[in-house]
Amino acid sequence: MKKYLWPSIKLTLILIVVLGGLYPLFLSAVAKLANGKGDGVKVMHNGRVVGYENIAQNFSDDKYFQPRPSTVNYNAAGSGGSNKSAGNPDYLKTVQERIDTFMVHNPDVKKSEIPVELITASASGLDPHLSPSGALVQVSRIAKARGISPEKLKELIKNNTQGPVLGLFGVSTINVLKLNIALDDMK
Structure with a gap:
C-alpha cells in the first residue's frame, strides 16, 4: 500500500500546482493578448x-x-x-x-x-x-x-x-x- 500511496500524493500535488495554478495563469496571460484584454x-x-x-x-x-x-x-x-x-x-x-x-x-x-x-x-x-x-x-x-x-x-x-x-x-x-x-x- 505504501508503494502506491506516496506516488499518488506526489501526483496529486503536481496536478494541483499545474492545473490549479499554472494553467489558469497561462489562460489569463493569453486573454490579455485578446481584444478587450480579457475583460470583454x-x-x-x-x-x-x-x-x-x-x-x-x-x-x-x-x-x-x-x-x-x-x-x-x-x-x-x-x-x-x-x-x-x-x-x-x-x-x-x-x-x-x-x-x-x-x-x-x-x-x-x-x-x-x-x-x-x-x-x-x-x-x-x-x-x-x-x-x-x-x-x-x-x-x-x-x-x-x-x-x-x-x-x-x-x-x-x-x-x-x-x-x-x-x-x-x-x-x-x-x-x-x-x-x-x-x-x-x-x-
Whole structure:
C-alpha cells in the first residue's frame, strides 16, 4: 500500500500546482493578448459604454431589432440554456408563446417564415448575434415603427453583416446591439 500511496500524493500535488495554478495563469496571460484584454470588448456609443460585443441585450421595443430569446433574461452573471428536450411539454409551450408574441408584433410575417433562432434560446442564453434572415424578418415591423423605408433597413442589415471567418468558417451573423446602434444613428 505504501508503494502506491506516496506516488499518488506526489501526483496529486503536481496536478494541483499545474492545473490549479499554472494553467489558469497561462489562460489569463493569453486573454490579455485578446481584444478587450480579457475583460470583454466594450461597445461604445457617444463616448459611453452601452454594452459588450459578445453579450446579448434585450430590445423589446418594436422600433428595434430583437435578439434571440434568453432563458437567463440576458443576465451574464449566470448564463445557461433551459436544458429541456425538444419534446418537453413545458418547452413546447414556451416556444409556442414566443411564436404567438412574435406574430402579434410582426403581423406581416407568416408563421412558416419565422427563423427558428427567434423562438429558441441559445445554449448560453446570451448569444448577441442573429443571422441575416433573423434580422430581415423584422424589417416590416421596424419600418412601420420608425417610418423608414424597408430598403434602407435592408441596406443597414447588409452593411452590418459579418461574413464567415476567413470566408470559410461559420456563417454570416449580425451583432444585434451594433445593428440597433446603427439604426438609432440613421438620419
